Amino acid sequence: xxxIKEIARQLNLSTTTVSNVIHGxxxxxSQATIDxxxxxxxxxxxxxxxxxxxxxxxxxKIIGVVLKSQTYKYVSIxxxxxxxxxxxxxxxxxxxxxxxxxxxxxxxxxxxxxHVSTWNVDGLILFYMLDDxxxxxxxxxxxxxVCIDTYCGEGLQHFVNIGLEDAKGMHDVTQYLISMGHxxxxxxxxxxxxxxxxxxxxxxxxxREAGIEYSDRxxxxxxxxxxxxxRSLAQLVEKARDFTAVACVxxxxxxxxxxxxRDHGIRVPExxxxxxxxxNLYARLHRPALTTVHQDVAARGRLAAQTxxxxxxxxxxxxxxxxxxxxxxVRDTVMPVxxxxxxxxx
Amino acid sequence: xxxIKEIARQLNLSTTTVSNVIHGxxxxxSQATIDxxxxxxxxxxxxxxxxxxxxxxxxxKIIGVVLKSQTYKYVSIxxxxxxxxxxxxxxxxxxxxxxxxxxxxxxxxxxxxxHVSTWNVDGLILFYMLDDxxxxxxxxxxxxxVCIDTYCGEGLQHFVNIGLEDAKGMHDVTQYLISMGHxxxxxxxxxxxxxxxxxxxxxxxxxREAGIEYSDRxxxxxxxxxxxxxRSLAQLVEKARDFTAVACVxxxxxxxxxxxxRDHGIRVPExxxxxxxxxNLYARLHRPALTTVHQDVAARGRLAAQTxxxxxxxxxxxxxxxxxxxxxxVRDTVMPVxxxxxxxxx
DNA sequence: TTGTACGCGTTATCAA
DNA sequence: TTGATAACGCGTACAA
Numbered sequence: 053x054x055x056i057k058e059i060a061r062q063l064n065l066s067t068t069t070v071s072n073v074i075h076g077x078x079x080x081x082s083q084a085t086i087d088x089x090x091x092x093x094x095x096x097x098x099x100x101x102x103x104x105x106x107x108x109x110x111x112x113k114i115i116g117v118v119l120k121s122q123t124y125k126y127v128s129i130x131x132x133x134x135x136x137x138x139x140x141x142x143x144x145x146x147x148x149x150x151x152x153x154x155x156x157x158x159x160x161x162x163x164x165x166x167h168v169s170t171w172n173v174d175g176l177i178l179f180y181m182l183d184d185x186x187x188x189x190x191x192x193x194x195x196x197x198v199c200i201d202t203y204c205g206e207g208l209q210h211f212v213n214i215g216l217e218d219a220k221g222m223h224d225v226t227q228y229l230i231s232m233g234h235x236x237x238x239x240x241x242x243x244x245x246x247x248x249x250x251x252x253x254x255x256x257x258x259x260r261e262a263g264i265e266y267s268d269r270x271x272x273x274x275x276x277x278x279x280x281x282x283r284s285l286a287q288l289v290e291k292a293r294d295f296t297a298v299a300c301v302x303x304x305x306x307x308x309x310x311x312x313x314r315d316h317g318i319r320v321p322e323x324x325x326x327x328x329x330x331x332n333l334y335a336r337l338h339r340p341a342l343t344t345v346h347q348d349v350a351a352r353g354r355l356a357a358q359t360x361x362x363x364x365x366x367x368x369x370x371x372x373x374x375x376x377x378x379x380x381x382v383r384d385t386v387m388p389v390x391x392x393x394x395x396x397x398x
Numbered sequence: 399x400x401x402i403k404e405i406a407r408q409l410n411l412s413t414t415t416v417s418n419v420i421h422g423x424x425x426x427x428s429q430a431t432i433d434x435x436x437x438x439x440x441x442x443x444x445x446x447x448x449x450x451x452x453x454x455x456x457x458x459k460i461i462g463v464v465l466k467s468q469t470y471k472y473v474s475i476x477x478x479x480x481x482x483x484x485x486x487x488x489x490x491x492x493x494x495x496x497x498x499x500x501x502x503x504x505x506x507x508x509x510x511x512x513h514v515s516t517w518n519v520d521g522l523i524l525f526y527m528l529d530d531x532x533x534x535x536x537x538x539x540x541x542x543x544v545c546i547d548t549y550c551g552e553g554l555q556h557f558v559n560i561g562l563e564d565a566k567g568m569h570d571v572t573q574y575l576i577s578m579g580h581x582x583x584x585x586x587x588x589x590x591x592x593x594x595x596x597x598x599x600x601x602x603x604x605x606r607e608a609g610i611e612y613s614d615r616x617x618x619x620x621x622x623x624x625x626x627x628x629r630s631l632a633q634l635v636e637k638a639r640d641f642t643a644v645a646c647v648x649x650x651x652x653x654x655x656x657x658x659x660r661d662h663g664i665r666v667p668e669x670x671x672x673x674x675x676x677x678n679l680y681a682r683l684h685r686p687a688l689t690t691v692h693q694d695v696a697a698r699g700r701l702a703a704q705t706x707x708x709x710x711x712x713x714x715x716x717x718x719x720x721x722x723x724x725x726x727x728v729r730d731t732v733m734p735v736x737x738x739x740x741x742x743x744x
Numbered sequence: 745t746t747g748t749a750c751g752c753g754t755t756a757t758c759a760a
Numbered sequence: 761t762t763g764a765t766a767a768c769g770c771g772t773a774c775a776a
Contacts, residue, residue, distance in 0.1 A: 053515060055769055066747040071771060080745060102516045103458065104769035106449035107615045107752045127696055128486030131679075136482045137445060140474030152517075153501060157489060169399060171498075175624055333477075334683065339657055350474065401753055412763040415773045416754065417769055450753030 054096050063092055074100075106172060110199050111274040115146055115360060116173040118156045118164055120181065129157065133332045134349055135179070138200065141353020149361050165192050175360045178202060180247075186211065203246050212363070213373050214356045218247055221345035221378035222254030225327045226299055228343075228380060230262045233389035234297040234325060237264070240272035240288065240309060241301035250374050251301050251329060270300060273290060274305060292324055294368035296389050303328035303335040306342055310385070321387035331381055340384035352376050402444045409438055420446075452518060461492055461706060462519040464502045464510055466527065479678045480695055481525070484546065487699020488523060495707050496591065496706035507531050511538050521706045525547060526593075532557065542709040544702050549592050558709070559719050560702045564593055567691035567724035568600030571673045572645055574689075574726060576608045580643040580671060583610070586634065586655060587647035593652030597647050597675060618644060620651060631658035638670055642735050649674035649681040652688055656731070667733035677727055686730035698722050 056074070060067045065085065072081055073089040097253045108111045109289045117139065119129050126132050130139075139155075146153050154171065156164045165188075168176065175196040178186065190211065229237050229329060241248045259266050272291065275284035289312050292298060300306035306328035310320050320326050328335050328344035335342035335393060355376065359369055402420070406413045411431065418427055419435040446646060452458045463485065465475050472478050472603035476485075485501075492499050500517065502510045511534075513623035514522065521542040524532065528705050532548060536557065545559045574585050585601045587594045605612050618637065635658050646652035656666050666686060674681050674690035681688035701722065705715055 056771095057769070060747095067770080068748085068772075069746060072746095075621045075771085082745060085745085097513055099515045101453070101518065103449045103452035103518065105750090105771080107447070107453055107754090107768090108770045108772085110752070112449065115473065123607075127483070128490070130486040130489070131479065131482045133477065133479070133482075136479075137474070140476040140503075143476070143501060144474070147503070155489065155499060157493070166445055169445045172449065191536070206620075306685055311683065314685055337653055337657065337680065337684070339660055339685075349776050402755095403753070413754080414756085414764085415762060418762095422754090428761060431761085447753050450768090451755075453770090454753080454755040456768070 141350035145354040145357035188198040198360045218250035219254035220253040226258035236295040238298040292396040297325035307334045325386040402677040484699040487696035488703045491700040491703035544706045564596035565600035568597040572604035582641045584644040643671035653680045671732040
């Protein structure tokens with residue numbers, strides 16, 4: 053691998069001049085030398101040594117993408133289609149701007165912070181980090197941080213969050229169910245904090261606006277742990293017999309729930325209407341195709357990366373909370389309630 | 399961030415001694431200083447600067463994972479569940495051994511090679527690279543390379559490939575179809591080279607062993623391009639009326655095909671038996687659940703990473719071609735042919 | 745317009 | 761048992 057020093061020697065120039073030409077600081081270099089250097093650099097296929105450059109500039113061109121490894125739903129968090137799509141968007145935008153992505157998958161915040169500082173990472177993108185972890189990062193780490201789907205509480209004032217219209221999306225899809233005549237509408241999730249809570253609030257608001265009463269029985273709480281999920285689904289299927297529709301917090305849960313329903317002889321949408329949230333591959337591949345709330349995940353990834361790059365270049369966004377748009381996608385899992393009552397098998 | 403030099407100054411020692419203690423080269427250091435240094439290092443939370451270390455050792459702890467971005471099937475190659483799972487396996491094993499993963503997604507081999515040499519990457523994992531690209535990498539790049547699903551031809555003698563029992567898997571599932579009485583069995587794929595060709599050969603072998611004749615009409619060639627796929631699927635559905643079973647080259651295609659069948663009123667498995675290959679989430683989530691060939695993708699990712707680490711530590715594997723095991727998974731998309739004949743709706 | 749010389753943090757080779 | 765000191769390749773202030 054050829055070095056700047058060697059190029060300078062062969063061209064009978066100083067390393068400064070060569071370096072200046074390579075970096076386009078050609079204000080004080082004669083056109084003749086510029087040409088000479090540029091031609092030679094191309095010829096010998098010069099590639100800078102990033103380690104040396106990082107050492108000299110006290111920076112890296114690395115953006116750390118931090119994922120918590122703990123997950124019930126998949127073997128690895130990388131297998132969550134949401135995460136994959138997000139990363140693909142982040143990666144694309146970072147690459148366009150000459151940054152590199154380093155993935156940190158761990159539950160141990162201390163370990164992550166160690167890596168981040170050994171590599172002298174220029175900025176961080178955090179995904180779905182809970183409040184206290186975020187605060188620990190924020191204390192130890194002075195560089196720009198962009199979060200995704202993290203409802204940043206106090207103490208994270210200098211974080212930027214790339215959120216989503218969670219409440220609006222769930223409100224719209226619930227309202228759609230109501231417009232189809234449904235009044236006994238359940239909400240299915242595995243928790244009720246952060247993103248899930250925002251979606252729940254959208255659901256509640258839609259009910260309230262329509263004058264429909266809510267009770268705790270409406271909450272379909274799924275236990276997602278590997279050895280609990282089947283039993284939990286079976287219970288929720290039984291519970292569903294008292295409802296005409298269930299709005300699920302995610303497409304994955306909607307699909308799992310629909311399959312459980314089918315296994316117990318309850319047809320979707322003839323016996324029960326079901327909706328999802330996210331509009332990922334599951335929603336599109338499943339039959340009947342899922343009525344759901346669309347979000348453009350890759351675009352959010354790009355947005356997160358872009359926001360971080362902007363901050364690094366001295367252009368912080370106007371607001372600390374950015375919300376990406378959602379839209380309702382009507383497919384085949386919702387039926388008007390009058391038809392349901394007619395065909396109901398019980 | 400505290401440096402070795404600073405530690406040495408505060409402790410009234412030389413950087414050499416501090417560095418030696420940190421690296422456990424304590425053969426020639428007194429116990430007293432060892433303790434003193436170790437305590438201090440822990441106290442000030444010393445973290446090495448990787449850039450400086452890489453510069454000094456002329457190596458990095460980075461493994462490059464190279465993916466070709468070109469893909470019809472997904473927005474980004476990262477969204478292929480196979481790729482996600484593979485990466486998760488690679489990442490896990492690399493992290494366990496103190497290596498870091500850097501993802502390179504591009505179609506431009508030259509660009510990838512440039513990145514690889516700027517970062518002074520210690521080794522490379524290539525996924526599904528075609529022969530000529532592999533050769534170009536091999537020429538410019540002297541460090542260890544492990545391929546995944548790349549049928550390495552000549553000129554890639556120093557590459558190791560982590561393959562799969564593709565032929566055996568397809569042979570077994572085809573044989574299973576035959577054992578259920580099927581004789582009119584199609585093979586669905588979008589090409590017939592490399593992995594797909596190996597699977598095709600397994601299919602052919604099973605037919606031959608059973609004395610079943612094969613003609614080009616048996617090949618269900620899918621056009622996967624975004625604006626072609628629907629028409630292509632419709633044609634294949636029509637074609638399927640002359641068959642009792644179709645063995646698909648992948649779960650994704652099996653699922654897409656089954657949905658197209660359903661949309662055209664052909665039931666699976668009552669009217670047509672369908673099988674897949676890979677046993678990913680699609681196969682498990684789809685209803686009817688897909689009969690398919692199981693492979694443990696994450697395990698292959700770990701194996702690839704482990705093989706590369708072994709090579710880096712001076713323990714190259716005995717064989718250049720390693721084949722991971724597969725096994726048949728019987729679920730609900732295959733029916734004995736006699737039942738099909740009875741219920742056939744045409 | 746070009747060149748010299750030093751610092752970045754670490755490792756490694758010697759010498760003490 | 762420990763310590764100077766020279767690399768590693770690059771960027772840059774300052775000098776010429």
